Structure formats: structure tokens, C-alpha cells
Amino acid sequence: MISNRFAKWNLIAISALLLLVYFGIETNGRSPELLRFFGRLHPAIVHFPIAIITLALILALLNRFRWVLIPDNVINICLILGSWTGVKAILAGSWLAQTGGYPADILFLHKVIGYGATSLCAASVFFRTSHAAMFKKPIVGVLTWSLMVIGLVVGGDLGGQITHGKGYVTQYAPGFVVSVLGHSDPMKERFDLSEPGITTIFEGIILPILTEKCSSCHGNSPREGRLNLASREGIKSNKGDDPLIVAAKPEESLLFQRLSLPEGHEDQMPPPLRAKPISFADVELIKWWISEGASFEQLISDSHISTTVGTILQAYGLGEIRTGVFALNIPVPDSAKVNAIRLKGVGIDILAEGENLVAVTCKVVSSCFSSEMDSLSQQVTWLDLRGSDVTDSDLNKLSSFPHLTRINLSDTSINGSGLAALGGLAFLEYLNLYDTKISDTSLEHITAVKTLTAVYLWQTAVTPEGISMLRAALPDAEIDTGELKN
Ligand code: HEC
Numbered sequence: 001m002i003s004n005r006f007a008k009w010n011l012i013a014i015s016a017l018l019l020l021v022y023f024g025i026e027t028n029g030r031s032p033e034l035l036r037f038f039g040r041l042h043p044a045i046v047h048f049p050i051a052i053i054t055l056a057l058i059l060a061l062l063n064r065f066r067w068v069l070i071p072d073n074v075i076n077i078c079l080i081l082g083s084w085t086g087v088k089a090i091l092a093g094s095w096l097a098q099t100g101g102y103p104a105d106i107l108f109l110h111k112v113i114g115y116g117a118t119s120l121c122a123a124s125v126f127f128r129t130s131h132a133a134m135f136k137k138p139i140v141g142v143l144t145w146s147l148m149v150i151g152l153v154v155g156g157d158l159g160g161q162i163t164h165g166k167g168y169v170t171q172y173a174p175g176f177v178v179s180v181l182g183h184s185d186p187m188k189e190r191f192d193l194s195e196p197g198i199t200t201i202f203e204g205i206i207l208p209i210l211t212e213k214c215s216s217c218h219g220n221s222p223r224e225g226r227l228n229l230a231s232r233e234g235i236k237s238n239k240g241d242d243p244l245i246v247a248a249k250p251e252e253s254l255l256f257q258r259l260s261l262p263e264g265h266e267d268q269m270p271p272p273l274r275a276k277p278i279s280f281a282d283v284e285l286i287k288w289w290i291s292e293g294a295s296f297e298q299l300i301s302d303s304h305i306s307t308t309v310g311t312i313l314q315a316y317g318l319g320e321i322r323t324g325v326f327a328l329n330i331p332v333p334d335s336a337k338v339n340a341i342r343l344k345g346v347g348i349d350i351l352a353e354g355e356n357l358v359a360v361t362c363k364v365v366s367s368c369f370s371s372e373m374d375s376l377s378q379q380v381t382w383l384d385l386r387g388s389d390v391t392d393s394d395l396n397k398l399s400s401f402p403h404l405t406r407i408n409l410s411d412t413s414i415n416g417s418g419l420a421a422l423g424g425l426a427f428l429e430y431l432n433l434y435d436t437k438i439s440d441t442s443l444e445h446i447t448a449v450k451t452l453t454a455v456y457l458w459q460t461a462v463t464p465e466g467i468s469m470l471r472a473a474l475p476d477a478e479i480d481t482g483e484l485k486n
Contacts, residue, residue: 001073002073002076002077002080002125002129003129004126004129004130006129007076007080007122007125007126007128007129007130008126008130010080010083010122010125010126011122011123011125011126014083014084014086014087014118014119014121014122015119015122017087018087018090018115018118018119021087021090021091021094022115025091025094025095025098026098027097027098028098029098030098031095031098035095036095036096036098036099038091038092038095039092039093039094039095039096039097039098039099040096041092042089042092042093042095042096043159043163045085045088045089045092046089046092046093046114046159048085048088048089049082049083049085049086049088049089049117049118049121050152050156052078052081052082052085053078053079053082053117053121053148053152054152055078056075056078056079056082057145057148057149059074059075059078060075060141060145063075064138064141072128072132075128076125076128076129079121079122079124079125079128080121080122080125082118082121083118083119083121083122083125086114086117086118086121087118089114089118090111090114090115090118093110093111093114097111099274100216100217100274100275101216101217101270101271101274101275101276102162102216103161103162103212103216104216106158106161106162107162109158110155110158110159110162113151113154113155113158114155116151117148117151117152117155120144120147120148120151121148124144124148154181156169157169157170157181169181187315187316187317188316188317190208190212190316191204191205191208191316191317192204193205193300193313193316193317193318193319194317194319195319196299196300196301196318196319196320196321197299197300197301197321197322197327198299199299199300200295200296200297200298200299200300201288201289201292201295201298201299201300201303202232202289202295202296202297202298204300205285205289205300205313206285206286206289207231207232209278209282209285209286210229210230210235211230213270213275213276213278213282214229214230214269214270215229215230216275217270217271217275218230218234220234227240227244229255232296240254242254245290245294246290247290247293247294247295248290248291248292248293248294249290249291250286250287250290250291253290253294255286255290256283256286256287256290259278259283259286260283260287281312281315284308284309284312285309285312285313288303288305288306288309292304300313300318300321301321301322301323301327305321324405324427324429325357325381325403325405325427326355326357328403330355330356330357330378330379330403331356331378331379332356333348333356333358333376333379334375334376337372337375337376338358338376340372341367341370341372341373341376344364344367344370345362345363345364345367346360346361346362346367346368346373347359347360347361347362347384348360348376349361351381351382356379357379357380357381357403358376358379358380358381358382359381359382359383359384360373360376360380360382360383360384361384361386362384362385362388363387363388363389364388364389365385365388365389365390365391365394368385368388369394369397374400377400377401377402378402378403379403380401380403380404381403381404381405381406381427382404382405382406382407383398383401383404383406383407383408384406384408385407385408385409385412386408386409386410386411386412386432387410387411387412388412389412390409390412390414391413391414391418392414392415392416392417392418392419393418394418395414395418395419395421396418396420396421397421398421398422398424398425399421399424399425401425402424402425402426402427403427404425404427404428405427405428405429405430406428406429406430406431407422407428407430407431407432408430408432409431409432409433409436410432410433410434410435410436410456411434411435411436412436413436413437414433414436414437414438415436415437415438415439415442416433416436416437416438416439416441416442416443416445417441417442419438419442419445419446420445422445422446422448422449423445423448423449425449425451426451427451428449428451428452429451429452429453429454430452430453430454431446431449431452431454431455431456432455432456433455433456433457433460434456434457434458434459434460434482435458435459435460436460437460437461438457438460438461438462439460439461439462439466440461440462440463440465440466440469443462443466443469443470446470446474447469447470447473447474450474452474452477453476453477453478454477454478454480455470455474455477455478455479455480456480457470457479457480457481457482458480458481458482459482462481467479467481
């Protein structure tokens with residue numbers, strides 16, 4: 001028979017041991033190899049208390065519903081064994097945690113639950129023997145056992161997360177389990193990429209990777225004079241012999257080198273066995289950041305995104321990247337002015353739903369380049385003057401529409417001398433000069449516009465030599481020459 005006196009001394013002994021382990025095993029210390037070996041057994045050892053506590057619960061249930069009569073004594077013995085094996089698991093766990101590389105916040109919670117469940121075992125035997133009548137009350141029984149079960153489930157889940165990463169336990173779980181345990185899609189949660197136009201590569205992608213994978217060892221509080229990868233300031237302050245980061249040259253950056261070593265290399269980071277490995281995708285993102293100049297300010301939307309990087313970022317929920325004029329904050333067009341212009345026979349269309357950019361079509365240039373149109377100078381993006389009476393001297397008006405991306409001047413009598421006005425258009429991509437009197441002499445105005453991606457010169461006076469010169473000056477642009485094509 002487990003007496004209350006025995007249960008009391010058991011509780012005192014367990015509490016004393018737990019305090020000893022808590023204060024005796026230094027979190028950041030280094031234990032001898034044999035103890036680290038014992039630490040590695042934690043995942044195996046921890047199943048003893050779990051099994052014994054579960055057995056105690058089953059026996060208590062059998063008793064409660066009077067299916068099988070189990071003496072209280074047997075349940076108490078199970079709980080006492082639960083408390084001692086719990087201490088053993090905590091001891092091993094503490095030595096395992098010492099080897100480092102575990103996420104501190106999850107580890108802390110996991111520890112609290114381990115200590116809590118172990119103390120609860122010892123304490124409940126004490127109260128079961130001192131206040132037996134009270135423990136017969138369903139409410140007390142249900143409360144203590146529920147606490148125990150929640151502890152085991154949540155503690156086990158956290159343990160799974162520590163060794164296998166967030167989402168491991170719930171990956172195949174039904175929806176309600178996922179919501180009870182409070183997990184959501186880890187892919188969408190990891191980085192905040194919903195607004196690439198205001199998120200920097202560093203804050204949005206790189207720092208979260210370094211925090212997750214490296215800062216348990218390379219944190220803000222320098223241990224053994226180690227590298228600090230936990231913050232922008234930390235990274236900037238590192239002064240090793242080899243450069244940590246060489247902007248635009250990942251191969252020369254220690255940060256990338258250490259991540260791309262062959263499996264088993266002694267310098268491999270994170271150190272194998274002691275920390276969770278880093279994925280190819282994460283290494284690829286770090287390489288991308290360094291290639292892009294390792295800037296702390298560069299926005300995701302301002303970067304060159306290769307297919308590989310694009311695929312990775314898509315998987316993490318990258319939002320729409322707005323570039324060129326679409327990245328600008330264009331005010332809503334004044335509808336009274338728009339109507340006034342339309343009344344003059346000028347076509348004005350909204351470029352795309354939800355955008356304030358407009359496309360303008362007109363045949364009589366005097367009605368198009370009017371004072372009302374000046375009020376739309378921010379919004380005009382496409383200008384279609386095909387077949388209109390536009391002259392070269394009208395073209396200097398083009399510079400009052402800085403957001404033009406497409407201009408169609410085909411089938412007009414211009415000779416190109418007015419195209420100098422194109423120089424001020426920072427977004428111009430498309431220029432149609434088909435069936436005009438453009439000649440080689442005005443090509444210099446076109447070559448000056450480096451943003452051009454398509455130029456139409458069919459049926460003009462431009463010579464094949466002029467075309468080659470243009471192609472050399474704008475290698476990325478498509479130069480369409482109709483019958484001149486060779
Ligand atoms: C489990 C602890 C641990 C983790 C996690 C870890 N490192 Fe290390 N790292 C070390 C130790 C210890 C050293 C120093 C010994 C050495 O140079 O190998 C080191 C050295 C380095 C160095 C060389 C520093 C120098 O000046 O020579 C780099 C670079 C580095 N780590 C990068 C990383 C990156 C990036 C990550 C995350 C992806 C990471 N480490 C994760 C423990 C760790």
C-alpha cells in the first residue's frame with residue numbers, strides 16, 4: 001500500500017531532483033561525451049513515462065466505469081513510476097538540448113511541459129493518498145487527467161516539431177486536429193511575401209532563414225567569439241579573416257561556401273548531426289541575395305528573379321510583382337476632364353480593371369494635345385496617333401506624358417526629326433513607326449531609349465545599315481522591318 005507519507009517523500013524527492021536538474025545543467029554548457037550519448041537517448045527514454053502515465057489513465061477509466069476494479073494502489077504505483085521515469089527523460093533531454101541547434105522558443109515550452117507533467121504525477125499521488133475522497137469527485141479526476149493528457153499531446157507535438165520541424169506532426173492530420181494544435185500552412189507562414197513591392201529580400205527572406213537555421217549558434221550573444229548572423233547589425237559587424245559576404249560573388253562569400261560543401265565535410269554548415277540541415281532551396285535563396293548585391297535595402301520586386309528562385313518564392317506564396325508603370329502610385333483620372341476630352345472625339349480607355357492608367361486614341365492631334373489632356377499627364381500610358389495629322393513639331397508634347405509605354409505613330413507624315421522628345425520617356429517599350437518618312441538620320445533618337453523592347457520600321461526610309469546599327473544599340477529589342485527582314 002502506497003501511504004501518504006511515502007507519497008509525500010516521493011513528491012519532495014522528485015521536486016528536489018527537478019530543481020537540481022533545472023539549475024544544475026547549464027543550457028549553454030558542454031557535457032562529457034558519455035552524457036551527450038545519454039542525451040541522444042532522450043527520444044527513446046521519454047516514451048517510458050508517456051506509456052506508464054497512459055496506462056495509469058486507462059486503469060483509472062476502467063475503475064471509474066466499474067468495468068474492472070483496479071485497486072487505487074496500482075494506479076498510484078504507475079504514477080510514481082511515471083514521475084521517476086519523467087525525471088530520467090528530463091535529464092537526458094537537458095543533455096541533448098546542450099548539444100545546441102534547437103529552436104529556443106519551442107524547446108522552452110517543451111521543457112515546461114516535461115517538468116509540469118512529471119511534477120503533476122508526483123503531486124497527484126500525494127493528493128490521491130491525502131484527499132482520497134476529493135479525488136473520487138469526477139470534476140477533480142477529469143481536471144487532473146485532462147491536464148495530463150493535454151500535456152502529453154502538446155509536449156509530444158512540440159518534441160516532434162523540435163526534431164522534424166514545424167508541421168511534421170500535423171502534416172497528415174485531419175483539419176480539426178490542426179486547428180486544436182494551432183498550426184497553419186507552414187509554407188505560407190515562413191516568409192511574408194504578400195507585398196514584394198515593399199518587402200526587402202533581406203528582411204523578408206534572408207533574415208528568417210538565418211534566424212531559423214543559424215542563430216541558435218550564431219546568435220546576438222557571442223559564444224566562443226562566434227560569427228553573428230542574427231541581425232543586420234550582427235552580420236555587418238563580422239570581421240573574420242575570410243570575407244563573410246562579397247557582394248555579387250556568392251562563390252567568394254564564406255556565407256555561401258559553408259552551405260555548399262559536400263556532405264560530410266567538416267566545415268559544413270549547419271553542422272550535421274548537431275543541427276537541422278538547410279535545404280537546397282534556402283541555400284539557393286541566400287545565393288540569390290548575394291548575387292543581387294547582398295543589399296539590406298533592395299526590394300524583392302526590384303530584383304532579378306530567375307526561374308529557380310521564382311519557383312521557390314511562388315511555393316512560399318509570393319504575391320504579384322508590379323513593375324514599371326504598374327509599380328507607380330498613379331492618381332485616379334478626373335472624370336469631368338475625361339468626359340470633356342471624349343467630347344472632342346478622343347478615345348480614352350482604362351488600361352486594366354483596378355488601374356488608373358489610360359490608353360488614348362486620336363486622329364486630330366489638336367484635340368488630343370489640349371489643356372484638358374495635360375491634367376491626365378500621369379495617367380496616359382498608351383498613345384495611339386495612327387493615321388492622324390501629327391507632325392514632327394507636335395511630338396515635343398510627348399514629354400509631358402512621362403508614363404508612356406506604347407506610342408503608335410504609324411501611317412503619318414512624320415520624318416522623325418521630332419523624335420528627340422522620346423529621350424525623356426523612362427518607361428517607353430513599344431514604338432510603331434510603320435509607314436512613315438523616318439530615315440537613318442533620326443535613328444539616334446531611338447537608340448537613346450534603352451527601355452524599348454519593340455520598334456516597328458516597316459515601309460520607312462531606314463536603310464539596312466541603319467537597322468543593323470539600331471539592332472546593335474538595342475540588342476534586347478525586337479526591330480521589325482517587314483520586308484527588310486533578312
Ligand atoms: C549547431 C551550431 C551551429 C549552427 C546551427 C550553425 N553553425 Fe555555423 N558555425 C558553428 C561553429 C561551432 C563554427 C566555428 C567552427 C568552424 O569554423 O567550423 C561555425 C562557423 C561558421 C562559419 C565560419 C565563420 C568563420 O569566421 O570562420 C560560417 C560562415 C557559418 N558558421 C555559417 C553558418 C550558417 C550560414 C548557418 C545556418 C545555415 C550556421 N552556420 C549554423 C556552429 C553552428
